[in-house]
Amino acid sequence: MAPETRSAIAAVVALALATAPISAASAKGLLIGFSQATLQSPFYVQLKAGAEQAAKADGDTLIALDANGDINKQNNDIQDLITRGVKVLIINPVNPDAVAPALSAAQDAKIPVMTVDRAIHGDVVTYVGRDNEKMGALVGAVLAKRLHQGDKIIEIQGDAGGTVMAARRDGFNKQVEAAGEKVVMGPYAEYVRANAVTAMQDLLQANPDVKAVYAHNDDMALGAMQVLRENNRKDVLVAGVDGLSEAVKEIANGNQYVATASNDPIRLGEVTIQTAQKVAAGQKVPAFIDAGTALIDKATVGQYDTSGLFARHK
Structure with a gap:
């Protein structure tokens, strides 16, 4: 192919690429x-x-x-x-x-x-x-009202050193300790239900006088509730965080699981x-972007769609 022909073709291709619509x-x-x-x-x-x-x-x-x-x-x-x-x-x-x-x-x-x-x-x-501290506080306020001064609460933690864990712990503890309730800190169960089941088996045996269980997410709280029910302890209140639909359905249908915080x-x-x-x-974006949260309890549970894995506000 002659050099001038190649140049002409190249020019046509370049023009076509320049004018072609971008997908x-x-x-x-x-x-x-x-x-x-x-x-x-x-x-x-x-x-x-x-x-x-x-x-x-x-x-x-x-x-x-x-x-x-x-x-x-x-x-x-x-x-x-x-x-x-x-x-x-x-x-x-x-x-x-x-x-x-x-x-x-x-x-x-x-x-x-x-x-x-x-x-x-x-x-x-x-x-x-x-705002994970707010989440813990919302749930803590519910338990603080349901319990009495001196009542014992078992707290199952998320991950050691985690910022979410610390915030959910601090927000919750401020509420219940202000009401005079006693918190027993459980182990770090890494937000995994199976780990919480194992932890709760030991915690219940060591604390038969427990009145409530709070876990740093609903998956762990549901694991704790499984152990409570296996031991015929439906008198112990349970609360978590995240708005897992399984937990929200428990709030709607029963009286043992009392609260969670939305975290879609x-x-x-x-x-x-x-x-x-x-x-x-x-x-430029803000240093912190808050996706928002809300309390889900018996009074608000009807506002949430539980068809997915996590509850979503209707």
């Missing part, structure tokens, strides 16, 4: 990295689903990796996401401090970092989550991706 996928096509602490909790499974749906709807690609509760794996996962060229990085940290090496690596690569559901003790663009993970995933898109575009 929605290529117009957006944002590559987003998401490092999750764990997928052992149904909340985090739904958080991932909500984020994936939101990214796909806007023509973006979400690479989500599961650290399975292992901080070393999470640091390696984040390095993998950096190597794969993500334009924004979302971290749900296993530990708020131990993720520092990965955070530093992302900053060196000039990749903006944001956190979801759990905060990091470090410099990030924004934290998307909910699908919505949280949607808000997270919307925020990531703004961050990647260079827009």
